[in-house]
Amino acid sequence: MNENVFDDPRITAVGLLVEAHAGLTARFTAQYEEHGLSAVEFEVLMRLARSPGNQLRMTDLAAQTSLSTSGVTRVVDRMERDGLLRRRACPSDRRSSYAVVTPAGMQRLDRTLPGHLRIIEQWFTGQLEPDTLAAMLDGLRRVRDAVHPGATAGSTDQAPTDEPAAAC
Amino acid sequence: MNENVFDDPRITAVGLLVEAHAGLTARFTAQYEEHGLSAVEFEVLMRLARSPGNQLRMTDLAAQTSLSTSGVTRVVDRMERDGLLRRRACPSDRRSSYAVVTPAGMQRLDRTLPGHLRIIEQWFTGQLEPDTLAAMLDGLRRVRDAVHPGATAGSTDQAPTDEPAAAC
DNA sequence: CGGGGAATATTGCTGTGGCTATAGTTGCTC
DNA sequence: GAGCAACTATAGCCACAGCAATATTCCCCG
Numbered sequence: 451m452n453e454n455v456f457d458d459p460r461i462t463a464v465g466l467l468v469e470a471h472a473g474l475t476a477r478f479t480a481q482y483e484e485h486g487l488s489a490v491e492f493e494v495l496m497r498l499a500r501s502p503g504n505q506l507r508m509t510d511l512a513a514q515t516s517l518s519t520s521g522v523t524r525v526v527d528r529m530e531r532d533g534l535l536r537r538r539a540c541p542s543d544r545r546s547s548y549a550v551v552t553p554a555g556m557q558r559l560d561r562t563l564p565g566h567l568r569i570i571e572q573w574f575t576g577q578l579e580p581d582t583l584a585a586m587l588d589g590l591r592r593v594r595d596a597v598h599p600g601a602t603a604g605s606t607d608q609a610p611t612d613e614p615a616a617a618c
Numbered sequence: 619m620n621e622n623v624f625d626d627p628r629i630t631a632v633g634l635l636v637e638a639h640a641g642l643t644a645r646f647t648a649q650y651e652e653h654g655l656s657a658v659e660f661e662v663l664m665r666l667a668r669s670p671g672n673q674l675r676m677t678d679l680a681a682q683t684s685l686s687t688s689g690v691t692r693v694v695d696r697m698e699r700d701g702l703l704r705r706r707a708c709p710s711d712r713r714s715s716y717a718v719v720t721p722a723g724m725q726r727l728d729r730t731l732p733g734h735l736r737i738i739e740q741w742f743t744g745q746l747e748p749d750t751l752a753a754m755l756d757g758l759r760r761v762r763d764a765v766h767p768g769a770t771a772g773s774t775d776q777a778p779t780d781e782p783a784a785a786c
Numbered sequence: 787c788g789g790g791g792a793a794t795a796t797t798g799c800t801g802t803g804g805c806t807a808t809a810g811t812t813g814c815t816c
Numbered sequence: 817g818a819g820c821a822a823c824t825a826t827a828g829c830c831a832c833a834g835c836a837a838t839a840t841t842c843c844c845c846g
Contacts, residue, residue, distance in 0.1 A: 458809095463733055464664075468660075468664060471840095476684060488832090490832090492636075493636060496632070496633060496636060507794085508794075508796095509795080515640070516643070517793080520796070521832085523795065523797085533791095534790085543841080544840080544841060545794040545840065546793090546795085567632060676824075685803075685833070686803075686804055686805080688805080689802085689829080690807095690825090692802075693802090694817065713811045715824085769829060
């Protein structure tokens with residue numbers, strides 16, 4: 451039934467997009483692993499490094515990545531074992547703990563980023579105008595927020611959004 | 619060390635892109651699962667449905683998706699159990715077996731595609747000109763081929779590329 | 787106070803997928 | 817024709833991540 455749906459050019463576009471998406475994922479993953487990182491580890495490292503003090507509470511880290519809280523627990527376990535991260539208790543709330551990037555972690559990230567940039571340049575150069583790229587990233591971000599809210603700002607109703615809560 | 623790398627606008631762009639990429643993946647995955655499919659299951663279904671006879675050898679299916687051959691074995695196991703696919707022995711080569719989409723599988727794909735198209739439209743509409751989209755998809759495909767060759771054509775040196783080898 | 791509900795991190799269980807070994811098949815060479 | 821290398825699919829073992837349950841801590845309302 452419905453044998454020729456795929457002659458529809460829109461369906462072909464879906465195929466191309468899925469294929470392209472898978473290809474980009476594979477490319478990124480390969481580049482991460484050249485530097486001994488998995489995709490989620492890179493994501494974690496980048497999120498932490500973009501945060502004040504290079505640290506984030508476990509819950510916030512989960513909200514800002516594609517991981518669940520239990521996933522964050524285990525990734526941080528591994529990365530702590532590998533010396534890229536360090537756990538730090540929050541003195542003002544003994545439930546919370548912070549994941550902090552170690553110097554080794556920052557160094558690893560620094561080593562990984564140039565190749566990453568190279569992929570992106572090689573990918574976009576001559577294909578998109580900067581304005582179009584900006585618009586596309588905005589569109590993507592909006593789509594993302596519709597599904598995974600709280601990625602760009604603090605996620606909980608507590609307020610470590612600006613400052614990590616005093617000495618925390 | 620190197621505390622302020624992330625003030626570099628290029629680094630910000632990397633962050634946005636990674637975030638956008640993760641967001642798009644999450645959006646797609648959520649839509650797949652609305653219809654009881656995982657991302658790889660959708661990929662498999664689409665690949666098979668785009669192939670002549672709605673079928674593909676296990677090896678070729680692996681080459682055209684982001685899965686290994688053992689991964690394909692297990693996904694086909696599940697989808698066969700769910701009635702979306704069917705295994706079919708190849709009479710001319712008793713090593714090979716085909717995965718064929720069942721009517722139920724085609725129906726499932728047909729039900730999933732409209733929502734998928736809706737996401738893509740909602741995502742691109744007003745953001746990109748058709749020419750730019752085409753150029754970007756081409757660029758993505760080139761990047762993909764550099765890492766995961768053999769995705770768009772037959773992958774082995776045998777020749778089921780045009781016709782499924784006689785009665786196969 | 788103090789008790790109940792919310793929040794936080796972790797652990798057990800399960801499902802999934804990659805890598806490697808394995809068994810069966812094919813084709814090529816001598 | 818026999819032997820051998822390549823190919824195909826699968827099974828075993830491992831790593832990884834989500835969901836649900838759990839323990840601890842916090843906060844608020846009485």
